[in-house]
Amino acid sequence: SKAAKKGQALFFNTALDEQVKRDFLIETELRGAMNKGEIAVHYQPQISVKSGDIIGVEALVRWNSAKLGAVSPADFIPIAENTGIIRELGSYIIYKAMSDIKALNDNLPVPLNVSINISPKQLMESDFVDSVMQASRELGLDSQWVTLEITENVLISDLSVVQPTLEALKNNGFKISLDDFGTGFSSLSYLSNLPLNEIKIDRSFIDKFLSSSHSESLVKTIIAIGEFCHLSVVAEGVETQAQFDLLSEYHCDAVQGYLFYKPLPLSELVEKCRSHQNH
Ligand code: C2E
Ligand code: CA
Numbered sequence: 001s002k003a004a005k006k007g008q009a010l011f012f013n014t015a016l017d018e019q020v021k022r023d024f025l026i027e028t029e030l031r032g033a034m035n036k037g038e039i040a041v042h043y044q045p046q047i048s049v050k051s052g053d054i055i056g057v058e059a060l061v062r063w064n065s066a067k068l069g070a071v072s073p074a075d076f077i078p079i080a081e082n083t084g085i086i087r088e089l090g091s092y093i094i095y096k097a098m099s100d101i102k103a104l105n106d107n108l109p110v111p112l113n114v115s116i117n118i119s120p121k122q123l124m125e126s127d128f129v130d131s132v133m134q135a136s137r138e139l140g141l142d143s144q145w146v147t148l149e150i151t152e153n154v155l156i157s158d159l160s161v162v163q164p165t166l167e168a169l170k171n172n173g174f175k176i177s178l179d180d181f182g183t184g185f186s187s188l189s190y191l192s193n194l195p196l197n198e199i200k201i202d203r204s205f206i207d208k209f210l211s212s213s214h215s216e217s218l219v220k221t222i223i224a225i226g227e228f229c230h231l232s233v234v235a236e237g238v239e240t241q242a243q244f245d246l247l248s249e250y251h252c253d254a255v256q257g258y259l260f261y262k263p264l265p266l267s268e269l270v271e272k273c274r275s276h277q278n279h
């Protein structure tokens, strides 16, 4: 009926309105969040399938806002990207992650790698390569311990900018990981053109891994592609032993997920590394 339609329209308008308001609030609060010390970086260990050792960590930003409570990066990263805040936030995360892992590595017999998520906007900045090199030099964390995670959608944007940027990073010793692999469009062609070290199988495939034979063959195929291209393959979102066993059978190189560790604040990461190495 007309009335129902009108009600629906009202509902959607109101919902949309609420979303716009919330996004605006996020933007406003996010601008001051770094100075207020509300931004933290947590670390999720990555485990070698072969040895069972922690070989690295993924840095994941956390925002605990005084006004909004805990806000998910899935909600505020896109807003940071659209408003330009990502420039400041991104370099804040790079510095924090590198200095945390430098401090950790100074106390470990075998250093860990840190993987840092880089948004397309950051990668397109003309001084991006210089700024990560400067951070690595200033903090004394050698680039060989730093992986930059980029997503497939960055590649659609402008390959003529992305390609030389990635080459420059590689030439300076940084590693490149292609995140959310398989979710984007025509990923395969990039594998041969880009200086990648690693691909990460998206959590959505690991989720359906055991229940869908389609997902299983997809995961199996991604691992085989990685092998063929001499890329390390990391599976994210591993939550069950059964998922791990199958990934291990298919010779996936590394895993991360709640089965092993959730993203941890630095202090807890230090603890886990200590107890892990005593095993
Ligand atoms: P992502 O890079 O694909 O990160 C993986 C997400 O899966 C993280 O969510 C992580 O906490 C979560 N996760 C890890 N293991 C499991 C598991 O076993 N089960 C489940 N259900 N989830 C798991 P998070 O931290 O909420 O981050 C969401 C997204 O936000 C990230 O997806 C990434 O795209 C973005 N993001 C997070 N931190 C940063 C950052 O520092 N910079 C940028 N540019 N983006 C970030
Ligand atoms: Ca990632």
Ligand code: CA
Residues within 6 Å of the ligand: 179, 180, 202, 203, 236
């Ligand atoms: Ca993912």
Ligand code: CA
Residues within 6 Å of the ligand: 226, 227, 231, 232, 233, 251, 253
């Ligand atoms: Ca391999």
